[in-house]
Amino acid sequence: MDQQQSKLLRHAQTQHGDNSTDIDNIFVNRATNVNKNIQPPDAPSPECVWFHQIDNENGNSPEVTEEEQKTEKQSQLSTTNEGQAAEKRKATTFDEISEAKKIKYESKHPKATRPGFNEDRFEETSYYIENGLRKVYPYFFTFTTFTKGRWVGDKILDVFSREFRAHPAEVYQRSIEAGKLTVNHEIVPADYSLKHNDLLANVVHRHEVPVTAQPIRIIHMDEDIVVVNKPASIPVHPCGRYRHNTVVFILAKEFNLKDLRTIHRLDRLTSGLLLFGRNANKARELEQQIRQRQVQKEYVCLVEGKFPDGIIECNESIEVVSYKIGVCRVSPKGKDCKTTFQRLSNVGDSSLVLCKPLTGRMHQIRVHLQYLGYPIVNDPLYNHEVFGPLKGRGGDFGGRSDEQLISDLISIHNAENWLGIDGDIDTVPLQPISVKDNAIKNGISLNSAPAVNLPEQSVATQTGHDEPDCTFDVSKVTTDPDCHECKLNLRDPVEKDLIMYLHAWKYKGIGWEYETELPAWALKDSASEKLT
Incomplete structure (x- = not known):
């Protein structure tokens, strides 16, 4: 295995949680390589060496000469004048390391839990x-994080007000006073x-953003x-304001498809093909194909x-302006x-376009279309005047610096953190408004859900589970008198908040190929004939 393959394998194991390597073994393997005497003689060779030394282009470990072995043996046998073994640099035994890590791992520390x-x-x-819409009943959840370097010395209220903008400062003030926001399990x-x-823990009453009630359909399993x-509208995995309203949680909770390993991702508003591995080996295999650009993708x-005729190629490099708000x-x-x-065709004043990304950068298709001057019709981010009069065409952002662009994007409210509020926040009632109260106010029946057009086969029918x-x-329904969002009249998202006209249509790799049905917006004219 060369160096490149070794790096890919290590990354895949970290992301997918290979059963052969757990949190304990990462540290044990590191200690083993630092002091090779602590590994028991009957221990099997690890599947992947995490911390190793390389002294040549082939990636081989350096050979130890006979003279070096003899010197090391003599050093191990040396004793003090009183006949006792030297204790100054005594090696920790394999059992001691395992036991120490086990104690730490099995503690009740909020961070001492296995990933997943x-x-x-x-x-x-x-x-x-x-x-x-698919909605989630509000629930209580504890966010935990360790103090970041840039926070050291700052007051806890200032940090939460500055770093976590989901709520105003007075909400965090009440949480601290009520003992819901603690430091090292203590009220401060x-x-x-x-x-x-410092370990920060904040107990919140969480309100998730609704997503479409359209079912997730299995293409292959x-x-x-x-x-x-x-x-569209459903994130792949927990992020931001989404947790249970994500693909991985829906598949696990309703259809018992648990422990799925994410191979690639789609933007929240993008619809289409999504692949999950059911074991670490398959996940690594497909992930490596994608990383090595052996997978052909069509969107x-x-x-x-009116998009130009012929095949248009864009080779412009893409930079992430801000990971925090997700802008490139x-x-x-x-x-x-x-x-x-x-x-492929004209649809009124718009064009239906086939996209083939040869690389896999963040927001690649959306950014390249913006640069070419043909942004996606309803892209809430890259088809916006915040990028200047030309909306970023040709890289023209109206003279804005990256810092100004980020500030302006935050000020217009980041579309990826959509939160609909009816009326002026300052005029909302002071008493908590429950989900039930909102429903009654809006004339919504609580006894039955509206009909949703389901395809012939949903996930439930293909996994042997009954529809929930x-x-x-x-x-x-739960409420919290200290919850800021319980006091707001939250409106339902409308169609423009839930969909973007970008669809992952076909993926083809080594020995496999998958394709989805096309969304309704791509079948408005004869374009479907060209696609098929």
Whole structure:
């Protein structure tokens, strides 16, 4: 295995949680390589060496000469004048390291848990369907994080007000005073200055953003892989304001497809093909194919204007302007990128375009279309005047610096953190408004969910699970007098908030190929004939 393959394998094991390497073994393997005498003689060779030394281009470990072995042996046998073994640099035994790590790992420390989601997480709350939307009953959740370097010395209230903008400062003030926001499991005042390694825990009453009630449809499933057609508006995995309203949670909670390993991702508003591995080996195999650009990907999208004839190639490098809010731009300082585009048909003043990304950069198709001057029709981010009068065409952002661009994007409210609020926040009632109260106010029936057009086969029918009961149950509604969002009239998202005209249509790798049905917006004219 060469160096490149070794790096890929190590990365895959880290992301997918290979059973052969757990948190303990990472540190044990590191200690083993630092002091090779602590590994027991009958221990099997690890599948992947995590920390190793390389002294040549072939990636081989350096050979130890006979003289070096003899010197090391004599050093180990040396004793003090009193006949006792030297203790100054005594090696820790394998059992001692294992036991020490086991004690730390099995502690009740909030961070001392294995990665992933256990049954308790899945049972935090449940779903109900209303107005064609999948909604989550509000639930209590504890966010934990260790103090970051830039926070050290700052007051805890200042840090939360500055770093976590989901709520105003007075909400965090009340949480601190009520003992819901703690440091190292202890209640502290609002002017407490954070120290290195402080553990912050914040108990919140969480309201998730609704997503479409369109079902997730399985394209293919076997013992190694699950391929689904993801509806727009549903994130792949927990992020931001989404947790239970994500693909991985929905598949696990409602259809018992648990422990899926993410191979690639789609933007929340993008629909289409999504692949999951059901074991670490398959996940590594497909992930390596994608990383080594051995997978052919085809997307369809609807863009503004009449796209040029022929095959248009864009090779502009893409740079991430801000990971925090998820924004990219074309920049010579970015990573290499290549996408080919071909117009399939005209749809009124728009064009249906076939996209083939040859690399896999963040927001690649969306950014390249913005640069070419043909942004996706309803892209809430890259088809916006915040990028200047030309909306970023040709890399022209109206003279804005990256810092100004980020500030302006935050000020117009980042589309990826959508939160609909009816009316002026300052005029909302002071008493908590429950899900039930909002429903009654808006004339929504609580006894039955509206009809949703389902395809012939949903995930439930293909996994042998019955369709869950998603009618509204008032007994599952919770409120919190200290919760800021319980006091707001939250409106339902409308179609423009839930969909973007970009669809992952076909993926083809080594020995496999998958394809989804096309969304309705891509079948408005004869374009479907060209696609098929």
